[in-house]
Amino acid sequence: MKKRYIIYAVLAIGLAYLVYYRINANKKLEGKGGASAGARKGKTGGKGGTSAPLVVDGIIVKPVSFDNDLEVTGAIDANESVVLKSEVSGLVTGIYFQEGTTVSKGSVLVKVNDRDIQAQLQDALTKQKLSGTNENRAKQLLAKGAISQEEYDTALADLKSLQAQAQLIRAQLAKTTIRAPFTGRVGLRSISAGTYLTPATVIANLVSTNPVKVTFSVPEKYAGQIKMNSEIIFTTDGSSKENKGKVYAIEPGINAATRTLQIRALAPNADNLLLPGSFAKIKLALNTLQNAILIPNEAVIPVLKGKIVYIQKDGKVQEVKVEAGTRTDENIVITSGLKVGDTVLTTGSMALKKDAPVKVHLVKQ
Numbered sequence: 001m002k003k004r005y006i007i008y009a010v011l012a013i014g015l016a017y018l019v020y021y022r023i024n025a026n027k028k029l030e031g032k033g034g035a036s037a038g039a040r041k042g043k044t045g046g047k048g049g050t051s052a053p054l055v056v057d058g059i060i061v062k063p064v065s066f067d068n069d070l071e072v073t074g075a076i077d078a079n080e081s082v083v084l085k086s087e088v089s090g091l092v093t094g095i096y097f098q099e100g101t102t103v104s105k106g107s108v109l110v111k112v113n114d115r116d117i118q119a120q121l122q123d124a125l126t127k128q129k130l131s132g133t134n135e136n137r138a139k140q141l142l143a144k145g146a147i148s149q150e151e152y153d154t155a156l157a158d159l160k161s162l163q164a165q166a167q168l169i170r171a172q173l174a175k176t177t178i179r180a181p182f183t184g185r186v187g188l189r190s191i192s193a194g195t196y197l198t199p200a201t202v203i204a205n206l207v208s209t210n211p212v213k214v215t216f217s218v219p220e221k222y223a224g225q226i227k228m229n230s231e232i233i234f235t236t237d238g239s240s241k242e243n244k245g246k247v248y249a250i251e252p253g254i255n256a257a258t259r260t261l262q263i264r265a266l267a268p269n270a271d272n273l274l275l276p277g278s279f280a281k282i283k284l285a286l287n288t289l290q291n292a293i294l295i296p297n298e299a300v301i302p303v304l305k306g307k308i309v310y311i312q313k314d315g316k317v318q319e320v321k322v323e324a325g326t327r328t329d330e331n332i333v334i335t336s337g338l339k340v341g342d343t344v345l346t347t348g349s350m351a352l353k354k355d356a357p358v359k360v361h362l363v364k365q
Helices: 002-044 115-144 149-174 220-225
Strands: 054-060 063-084 090-095 108-112 177-179 184-186 204-219 231-236 239-250 260-267 279-296 301-303 306-313 316-327 331-336 343-345 358-362
Touching: 063 184, 063 316, 115 149, 204 220, 204 279, 220 260, 220 279, 231 260, 343 358
Parallel strands: 054 358
Antiparallel strands: 054 343, 063 204, 063 279, 090 108, 108 177, 184 204, 204 260, 231 239, 231 279, 239 260, 279 331, 301 306, 306 316, 306 343, 316 331
16 A cells, blocks of 8 residues: 555656656757747847848940841832733634743743634725725825815825724734733643633743842831841841842831831842741841940840830849840830939849848849
8 A cells, every 4th residue: 555655756747747847848949949939030020120131133234336226027029029910812723931931031932822703804905905996096186186184084084093993903913912011930730732712711820030129117116227238137947148139119108007117128049048938037227336235135025015124233132124125035125214324123023022122143245
């Protein structure tokens, strides 16, 4: 019995010690937690505290010389292009060109059957000859006073009418011979000898490709910088070769739907490597800007009423509204809002806030 009391006493003492140890441990933890909280409070903005600055990349604005080139897309067109068709209907009696070859202006390409028109012309010429004899006889009789002026005028009118009729038939006869309207390369023909032509039948395409026309458009804000004889450099998808051309025509007005100005340039194409219909990537030299301000594209942030840039001033973030000009693959020209010596922040735009402390890691431009 006495032994059992001793065991109970030992257990009670052990339990009391555990409670005492737990209470002391909790007090120590609370003391440490309070110290940490106080430290955090002092570091993150309690009374007299300062927040940790955000580390971002940035650049210092420097004036540079910038070749203000405008890059746009366009299309290559033939200098002259026509779909060859016949003005009259009839059977094809001759084809005098080879597909894909160059033909000279005025050369005969296709002949249409003209036998019926030739017969009409012979009939008209016979009547004209007879009418001419009658007119000559009437003229002599008029001189002798044998006929009146009215009778002679009738004979003369008949002659002129028959002459006009013969001229009309000759014009119809000329339409049976299809000639090249200009020197160029003829394409694939869609007819054969014996084909019955109508004015709707396509014979082939004829194009002149030396030089070629390059048609493109520029935004309205650059319209005043485009001049006649300005040089362009362009490439096509089929080749990396750089081709040169000169502006020869400018549309007199802005397209109201697209707010662009359409322009055309001529480019030599002696080797016929530039094909009409090709897509062209065009670089147009506008001018050279001295003391231009260039910053990376990612530094410019679009907002509701324009564009802004974050800069660092006195260790804090400042928001600056800017106006931008020409954009390249990497940089953009700033026309107003920044000045030389400003530190522009190029990263962390999503986390930056006005007047927030910031530490800038300067990068090379």
